[in-house]
Every structure is written in structure tokens, then in C-alpha cells.
Amino acid sequence: MDLGAGRYAPSPTGDLHVGNLRTAVLAWLFARSTGRRFLLRIEDLDASRVRPGMAARQLADLTALGMTFDGIPVVQSQRDEAYQAALAAIADRTYECYCTRREIAEAASAPHGVQHYPGTCRNLSDAERVERRRTRSPALRLRADGARQTVHDLLHGDVSGTVEDFVVRRNDGVAAYNLAVVVDDAASGVDQVVRGDDLLPAAINQAYLASVLGAAPPTYAHVPLAVNADGRRLAKRDGAVTVPDLAAVGVDAMAVLALIAKSLGLPAPRRLADLLSSFDPDALPREPWVFPGNRTR
Numbered sequence: 514m515d516l517g518a519g520r521y522a523p524s525p526t527g528d529l530h531v532g533n534l535r536t537a538v539l540a541w542l543f544a545r546s547t548g549r550r551f552l553l554r555i556e557d558l559d560a561s562r563v564r565p566g567m568a569a570r571q572l573a574d575l576t577a578l579g580m581t582f583d584g585i586p587v588v589q590s591q592r593d594e595a596y597q598a599a600l601a602a603i604a605d606r607t608y609e610c611y612c613t614r615r616e617i618a619e620a621a622s623a624p625h626g627v628q629h630y631p632g633t634c635r636n637l638s639d640a641e642r643v644e645r646r647r648t649r650s651p652a653l654r655l656r657a658d659g660a661r662q663t664v665h666d667l668l669h670g671d672v673s674g675t676v677e678d679f680v681v682r683r684n685d686g687v688a689a690y691n692l693a694v695v696v697d698d699a700a701s702g703v704d705q706v707v708r709g710d711d712l713l714p715a716a717i718n719q720a721y722l723a724s725v726l727g728a729a730p731p732t733y734a735h736v737p738l739a740v741n742a743d744g745r746r747l748a749k750r751d752g753a754v755t756v757p758d759l760a761a762v763g764v765d766a767m768a769v770l771a772l773i774a775k776s777l778g779l780p781a782p783r784r785l786a787d788l789l790s791s792f793d794p795d796a797l798p799r800e801p802w803v804f805p806g807n808r809t810r
């Protein structure tokens with residue numbers, strides 16, 4: 514009997530910082546405390562930002578904290594065949610979009626910094642498409658028809674929203690992030706997605722696409738992010754925030770794990786698995802984790 518799976522899915526664009534590691538620890542705890550498998554996925558479709566060797570460094574940091582994964586990592590850059598098959602399956606639900614980011618920004622009102630696609634290319638005629646294709650290769654968007662979608666989140670409850678006509682294939686022909694995530698989760702049997710709460714809005718679109726592809730949307734847990742002393746999202750510039758940098762200032766991996774445990778209201782463990790006995794999703798802090806760092810500038 515398959516008990517399902519959770520996953521951690523970093524992009525190999527830089528070293529993981531303590532906020533990323535805390536999210537990974539939470540994803541591991543949510544999965545293992547419910548008897549699920551735990552998978553690693555390398556989200557490297559944004560080739561211009563990927564740094565060679567970084568995926569291996571990230572895995573080494575996760576392993577140093579005591580994290581264990583089932584099976585071999587899924588590497589998105591090796592999965593194009595599956596993504597193209599999914600795109601073919603939804604071909605009658607997609608349309609070509611020739612807009613640049615700038616055009617969308619100019620055409621769309623963007624309340625709360627969220628960029629909504631204004632539907633510019635939704636109803637182009639064949640002749641108009643032929644004309645537009647001459648100047649720009651199109652992305653593909655899903656035709657959502659303003660559908661409503663509800664997702665279940667273990668921390669946020671039932672969250673509903675309107676599905677966007679979001680991009681499922683980039684204009685360079687590569688699968689878009691939102692499509693790859695859904696295809697990979699479905700193919701890997703992932704039924705529990707734990708990640709930063711900045712991705713909660715994306716869950717509406719992703720759960721909808723899962724349904725369109727005939728997969729059951731996963732259960733979500735969108736967890737608070739780590740912030741610096743100024744309340745901004747934690748970043749490399751905040752000083753020693755990665756496992757190698759913290760090791761250099763005398764904070765070893767077990768001490769990092771103890772810091773993360775403390776931030777979750779859990780006692781310092783001797784090893785990661787010790788946290789399983791005290792882990793209680795309902796007791797998790799709902800506020801961002803303030804990691805003051807040790808910035809010298």
C-alpha cells in the first residue's frame with residue numbers, strides 16, 4: 514500500500530540558507546510523522562540561474578542535518594518528455610501568448626504586487642496569431658475561464674481563489690515552473706506539499722492544473738518564511754546563514770539543527786529523527802522566523 518510522499522524541491526541557484534533548511538526540516542517532519550516517503554527534486558529549469566555543482570552541495574547540507582530521502586532525486590531538466598506529454602494532453606485548453614513581461618505590467622493593474630494577466634492574447638484570431646508569431650515566439654497559457662479552486666492547507670485551512678490563465682510553457686519552449694511542479698508531483702506520488710508560504714497563491718493554479726491533468730491535488734502546508742532583523746526575507750547578504758558559512762563561525766550542522774528546532778518550539782535533538790516525537794503541526798509558530806544573522810556591513 515502506497516502511503517504517499519512528501520518532497521523538498523530546491524533550485525540549485527545558491528547555497529541553502531537556514532530559512533530554506535528550516536522549510537526542508539518541516540517538509541521532512543510532516544512526511545515522516547505521517548509514514549510518507551520523502552523525495553528530493555532538483556528544480557533546475559531556469560538554466561541561466563543554475564550553478565554547476567550546487568545541487569550536490571545542497572544535498573550535502575541536507576544530509577548533514579540528518580535528512581534522508583527515498584529513491585533517487587528527480588531532476589527537472591531531464592523530464593522534458595513528461596512535460597511535453599502533459600502539454601499535449603491539455604493542448605485544447607491552452608493558447609499562445611506573445612506578451613512580454615513589460616506589456617503585461619503595463620496592461621494589468623497589479624494590486625498587492627500580484628501581476629494578473631489581462632487576457633490580451635486569449636481571443637486572438639488565426640490571422641492575428643500568424644502576425645504575432647513573426648515577431649515573438651509564443652508562450653502557452655492555460656485557459657482557466659475564471660475557474661474557482663479551493664486547496665486544503667494544514668496551516669491555513671481551506672483557501673479559495675480564482676485560477677489565472679498562467680503560463681504552462683515558456684516562450685523558449687521549456688516547461689513552465691507551474692506545469693513541471695504539478696507533473697512531477699503527480700508522477701512521483703507526492704500527496705503532501707510543504708513549502709514556504711510565499712507559494713500559497715501558486716497552489717490555487719497548481720491544484721487546478723492537477724485536476725485538469727486527472728491527478729488529485731495534494732494536501733498543502735505553507736509554512737512561514739525566515740526573515741532578517743529588518744523583517745525582510747532572509748538572504749545571503751544577511752551574513753553567515755548557510756551551513757558552510759555557519760560552520761566557519763563555529764556553528765556546526767547539529768547546532769544549526771538545534772537552532773531550527775528552537776524556532777519551531779521543539780527541544781534540541783541529538784539527531785533529526787528525535788524531533789518526530791515532539792512534532793505537532795497544530796503547535797507550529799504561524800509568524801515568520803526572525804533570524805537576526807550577523808551582518809557586518
Ligand SMILES: [Zn+2]
Nearest residue numbers: 610611612634
Ligand atoms: Zn499575451
